[in-house]
Every structure is written in C-alpha cells, then in structure tokens.
Amino acid sequence: MEPKKPIYLDYHATTPVDPRVLEAMLPYFTEVFGNPASKNHTYGNDAFKAVEDSRETLAKAIKARPQEIVFTSGATESINLAIKGTALANRHRGKHFITVATEHKAVLDCFEWLMANGFETTILPVDSEGLLDPAQVADAIRPDTLLVSVMAANNEIGVIQPLEEIGKICRARSVYFMTDATQALGKIPLDVQRLNVDLLAASGHKVYGPKGVGFLYVRRSNPRVALDPIIHGGGHEKGLRSGTLATPNIVGLAKAVDISIKEMVKEQKRLGELRDQLMHALLAAIPDAKVNGSLNHRLAGNLNITFPGVESEALMIALRSAIAVSSGSACTTAAVLPSHVLKAIGLSDAQSHSAIRFGLGRFTEPKDIPFIQALITQHITRLRQLSQT
Numbered sequence: 169m170e171p172k173k174p175i176y177l178d179y180h181a182t183t184p185v186d187p188r189v190l191e192a193m194l195p196y197f198t199e200v201f202g203n204p205a206s207k208n209h210t211y212g213n214d215a216f217k218a219v220e221d222s223r224e225t226l227a228k229a230i231k232a233r234p235q236e237i238v239f240t241s242g243a244t245e246s247i248n249l250a251i252k253g254t255a256l257a258n259r260h261r262g263k264h265f266i267t268v269a270t271e272h273k274a275v276l277d278c279f280e281w282l283m284a285n286g287f288e289t290t291i292l293p294v295d296s297e298g299l300l301d302p303a304q305v306a307d308a309i310r311p312d313t314l315l316v317s318v319m320a321a322n323n324e325i326g327v328i329q330p331l332e333e334i335g336k337i338c339r340a341r342s343v344y345f346m347t348d349a350t351q352a353l354g355k356i357p358l359d360v361q362r363l364n365v366d367l368l369a370a371s372g373h374k375v376y377g378p379k380g381v382g383f384l385y386v387r388r389s390n391p392r393v394a395l396d397p398i399i400h401g402g403g404h405e406k407g408l409r410s411g412t413l414a415t416p417n418i419v420g421l422a423k424a425v426d427i428s429i430k431e432m433v434k435e436q437k438r439l440g441e442l443r444d445q446l447m448h449a450l451l452a453a454i455p456d457a458k459v460n461g462s463l464n465h466r467l468a469g470n471l472n473i474t475f476p477g478v479e480s481e482a483l484m485i486a487l488r489s490a491i492a493v494s495s496g497s498a499c500t501t502a503a504v505l506p507s508h509v510l511k512a513i514g515l516s517d518a519q520s521h522s523a524i525r526f527g528l529g530r531f532t533e534p535k536d537i538p539f540i541q542a543l544i545t546q547h548i549t550r551l552r553q554l555s556q557t
C-alpha cells in the first residue's frame with residue numbers, strides 16, 4: 169500500500185488542478201491541437217475559438233471586455249508586463265511609481281528594476297494589521313506619478329486591501345491603478361469598473377487551474393492604458409505578448425476561474441468556517457499564539473499564526489509526513505530569511521521565524537481540522553520542552 173500523503177494546507181503556494189478543469193483541457197492536447205494563430209484551416213480555427221471563448225469567460229469574471237485580456241505564462245509575467253510596460257510606454261509623461269511593502273516579490277523586484285532604470289519609487293508601509301491606508305496613497309501621488317500598484321489579497325497573511333478607496337483616488341488623480349489579484353481571483357468579487365482598476369494580474373495555478381498560464385487585464389478605454397511589450401516576436405496578443413498561445417492551459421484557466429466564481433459564495437463560507445474552527449482550537453490550546461494580519465479583511469482560507477519560542481522550520485520538519493504547510497512565502501528563494509510581509513506588520517525576526525501559514529482550500533475536509541490541531545499542539549509542546557532542556 170502506498171504511504172498516506174500529508175494533508176495539503178499550502179493552497180496559497182499552488183493548488184491541484186480540479187478534475188473538471190483537467191477534463192476541459194484534455195481535448196486541446198490531442199484533438200484540437202492547432203495553432204490558434206493558424207486561421208487558414210480548421211485545426212487553427214478550432215483552437216482560436218477555444219482561446220477566444222476563454223478570453224470572454226475571463227473578461228466576464230472581472231467585468232472587463234474580451235479584448236482587454238492578454239494571456240501570459242502566469243502572474244509574474246503579467247506583473248512584469250504591467251509595471252515595465254507602463255514605464256516604457258509612458259516615460260515621456262512621468263517617472264514615479266508607488267507600491268506597498270507587503271507586495272509579492274514579483275512586484276517589489278520590478279520596482280527594483282524601475283529604480284535601476286532611472287524611475288523613482290515610493291514603497292508605502294502598512295499598519296500592524298497589514299492594511300494600507302488609502303490616505304497614504306493620496307499623499308504619495310505626485311504630478312509625475314504614473315502608476316500605483318496594490319495587491320488585492322496578500323499571499324502570506326491573506327489581508328485584503330481597500331481597493332475601491334484606492335481606485336477612486338487613482339482615478340481622480342489620473343494615475344494608473346494596478347492590482348496583483350493572484351490570490352484574490354475566484355475568492356472575492358473583483359469588478360474592474362467598480363474598483364477603477366486599470367491593470368490586473370492573475371494566475372491559473374492558484375485557482376485550481378494549470379501552472380504556466382495567467383493573464384493581464386489592460387484597460388482599453390477611460391483611460392486607455394499605454395503599454396509597451398516586454399516580450400517581442402510574432403505580435404500575438406495585439407503585439408503585447410508574442411509567443412504561441414498555450415491553448416490547453418488557457419482553456420483550463422478559464423474553466424478554473426469560471427468554477428471558482430460560480431462556487432465562490434458557498435465555498436468561501438465553508439472555508440471561513442473551517443479556518444475559524446482551526447484558529448479557535450489552536451489559540452485555545454496554545455494561549456500565547458498570535459494570529460498575524462487583520463481578521464476582518466482577510467481571505468477565508470488563510471491563517472497565519474506565530475507560535476512564540478518555536479522555530480517554524482523545526483515545526484514544519486516535525487509535521488512533514490502528516491501536514492504540508494508553509495512558513496513565510498513559498499515564492500521566494502530557499503534562503504530562510506524572515507518574511508518581508510511579517511516584518512512590515514511589525515513582527516521581530518524571532519516572531520517571523522515562528523510563524524506558520526495555513527492555506528485551506530477546495531479539498532480541505534472538516535475531519536482534517538481536529539487532526540491538524542491535535543498534531544500541532546503536540547509538536548509545539550514537545551519542541552518547547554526540548555528548547556527548555
């Protein structure tokens with residue numbers, strides 16, 4: 169018999185492909201394999217139709233228009249295109265960019281690139297809950313500001329930023345507003361009209377779709393975002409992202425987003441209840457444990473807790489055969505550095521090194537919760553005893 173796999177609680181790092189998504193994708197590997205750009209025969213036309221249907225589904229999901237969706241290889245590429253692309257296309261108009269300290273490295277590293285290339289940046293702080301104060305955005309905007317980038321939901325602490333207020337400010341000041349919605353899409357409603365979002369980055373593998381595919385929403389009117397490509401070639405995606413489109417992945421991405429949105433209300437309620445159950449049980453068993461990040465503005469499936477005096481690396485090794493969790497962000501390098509997100513909300517290095525991120529998702533079952541709570545409590549007690557001897 170195969171050994172039992174650990175319970176997966178790392179849904180922020182990635183998600184398995186939903187079987188319904190896989191089923192939708194399969195014909196596009198073999199039967200409908202044409203190049204969507206080969207419009208002079210049926211093979212190409214059928215693939216083209218699948219891509220355009222997917223584009224429409226994704227546009228509807230965020231209240232955009234199909235021609236505003238650009239397919240990419242994932243959120244990292246979408247973010248690079250959005251930030252570097254606006255910088256390159258608008259440098260005659262300004263040189264200042266604004267973002268937040270808790271953003272994903274994909275955004276923060278693009279800001280490093282901006283600085284290395286003659287642009288100026290402002291990185292705004294967050295409060296102890298992980299929230300950005302919209303008034304700080306208003307204060308930071310300068311006459312030469314081109315873009316404000318604020319993530320919709322954080323990948324470590326699940327905190328949801330006040331996009332609507334920030335969007336209003338950006339629109340009133342004629343500054344592009346971008347959001348990294350990688351963790352938020354399919355989990356909270358995202359309406360680019362209501363939020364005044366001009367650029368939105370998302371990824372397939374966080375919503376039970378395949379890895380290696382994502383999209384960037386680029387507003388085409390009121391205002392029309394001027395964007396230069398960063399990948400050059402055959403001129404696909406209206407010249408914004410050259411390269412043959414990955415039809416199976418695109419079909420999978422659209423199916424995954426469609427399912428997540430249709431099931432959103434019910435599923436997020438279920439996950440919120442499971443998360444709260446786990447949180448209350450852990451806090452009752454380990455009274456000095458502390459939840460990191462706002463509880464009121466938070467993704468339902470996220471729990472990030474500091475267990476004082478316990479190294480999260482040691483705890484993760486102890487749990488490895490039974491539970492798959494993460495400390496800090498799985499998206500950065502293998503180096504064990506304190507999480508920049510936890511530092512930004514005021515945690516010390518020691519508190520950051522004692523934090524565990526629990527990511528609950530579609531295949532988390534109610535029966536998992538008491539098991540996880542008991543196991544964690546047991547290992548924390550043991551590790552604390554060890555450190556005292």
Ligand SMILES: Cc1ncc(COP(=O)(O)O)c(C=O)c1O
Nearest residue numbers: 242243244272323350351371499
């Ligand atoms: C908030 C956020 N932004 C961007 C990314 C990068 O996404 P991708 O893996 O699709 O490049 C991630 C992935 O971990 C993320 O969580």
